[in-house]
Amino acid sequence: MTAGINGDYFSMTFSPYSGDPLGLHIQNGELVSLPWVNRSALVGLIDGRVLIARFRFSANLKLPDGSEMPLDGLNQPPPREGFCLFTPAFGKTTQTPVGTTEIIASANLPLRPNVPLTLTVRQVSEAGNSLIPQDGVVLVATGKAASVAKSLQPNDPLEVLINLTPLDASFDPQTISWAIGGGPRILREGQISIECEQEGFSLSFRQTKHPRTAVGLKDDALLWVVVDGRQPGYSEGMTLDELAEFLLNAGCKDALNLDGGGSSTLFVRGRVVNQPSDGRERPIANALLLLNLFPPQPIVRLAVLSPDAHWLSGTPIPLQVVGEDAVYRLLSLSPDELNLTITPEIEGWRWDGQTLWLPPVEGEEPIQVTVTVTPKNGSATPATLTLCVHPKPSILVLRPDSITVPPGTSVRLQLSALGREKDNRLSPLRFDPNEVQWQVEGEVGKVVNGTFVAAQTSEVKQGILTANLRGVTATASVCVGIVQWLTLHEFDDMSGLQLVGYPETVKVEGQIVTTEKRSGTGALLLRYDFSRGGKTRTASIVLNKPLPLGACRLGIDVYGDGSGCWLRVRLRDATGKLIFMDLADSVSWKNEWRRLEINLPTGLPEPLTLESIYLAVIRDEQRCIGGVLFDNLQVNTVGTGQ
């Protein structure tokens, strides 16, 4: 594999269907996964064209008597009612529960779009979790479809036809060689066109900076773009508009966003070259690869690989030397086969084949170190790599620079070092975090492995946190302690409240009830109807309430309905950045009050605004209707001691 990027969104549940790509997946012409409603896919045709398209699809099953029934799924969790087709691409078995009715049939595989798949029934089983034959398929039948399945006999003929119709491109779906789903489309015909609404993505998904993966089409090239994010000081990520602008500036006319967040991964010649935001590579459901099938050739040149060009001197520098053949395939080499030199000569340097150690550089200015590698034998072209080594950082940045927390709270610290180049430009430097010296003034807490741990105290404590890297410092002010709860809303009336359902098909109603309350004279009853609408549905109490400075904890009393809905809050900091936090991952309690409290994020530009509290469902099968009571919304502030 020469290179690869992560692909479609996928199921990350603990069910047997974890790893199910949500949208279209066609591989070697074989239809493996159906399009997700209205979402775009990147498509490769057998004539070599690559394009972005959305599809409408129809899927039908023809029975022996010539009648037709809808096919409700392909290689995915079976619906409660209907037929779902499983092909060998899914795996060994259907993963259905014991007692599920399943038709096991031979078939003229592979399954291709717009081409009938002829089946011959071998057996109708009620054991569940049937083996999917390599030369056939399994049709899982649930609800009324199960009785239809039970009426079938061995050797009965069936036919499956899945028709794809491109909505915004003109081509024959039978000519699709491969396709991979994603969304939303962000460029169309040379214009920024963020098609979130059409493809079922929220506004916050568009407007929040995230790690992103995207593909862009130019007249003569396909671009893969991976943006790292959620890592302050290193890379914050991009909004969809920023990503679209980047691709437009790079000359793309059409572009499609793919799965992002912790899934965003770029793999180049044997290694992950980006820094995935989970801190490690996330296993993904599908990927788009570029394969180099040129025949192997002898090594013609050497290559020096290092993850960065800018380093704080004395930091171990990962440095690998490989051979490259004429078609840029990398081949490993033993350090014994190589001569490695550095210019200028620095006394005490060494290289063990994997890591280069340079001794600390004297003076104030950065130096350019050129690494040259030549082969001891053979005619491969030598390689050079220039590293910029700084004796110390020019600037140290500590985030957050203001910490206001309750006692005992932990805050992850992000320290980045910037070095000034000879042209006065600042570059992020790589350094060894173990070299940082932390100092805490005031009895506010301590730093353990790059995390600030607030002291246990009953008083308000103030202090200063200082990071020192080779004499360059960065500080953060710290305040620890709890002063009091301030009431934000008593829910004794509807003043300042607005109720909103998303999408519009979600009905939301609110009223103040006095019979069941936690404090004051009433509580807000939020009634919601999630029976209609797409996969993601929300019922929001919009408050748009600025929080006092120093707000560190939010609390609310909630009378549950046992619905299992997700309960969250939406906040915005002073720069307009959105923050989503969970009050409860499931409203599992019923007919009783619970006090829910969460710590607010620290170090954000204040004041924070509490925009809304909302119930959400994100799974298709969650079609609940219910009502939840809210009372006594409060915020906890840490005082300044004045």
Place this chain on the structure above:
Amino acid sequence: MVKVGRFLRLAFLICLLSFVASAQDWQVVDSQTIAPGVFYQALKRVNPPTWVGVVRIPLPLPKELVLTPVLGGNNGFGRQPFPKLPTLSSKAGAM
């Protein structure tokens, strides 16, 4: 082929640098030709801190270079990190 590769790399660098110069102070921190006509570049900017990796793949592709999606499972659906993804080079060769 090597000369063609170098020419294409130079052309790509010129195009990219003009783009970089016009756009928000991006610095090229890594640049590699990774297959004939295929280039990888890593870009960084300080404010706001952002890292971007770009791979440019020529279209139409020569027949020896193949784009293909793969599933995460080694035996059907599932989830895998890149080093464990099935590369399907034999199948791709048969396309």
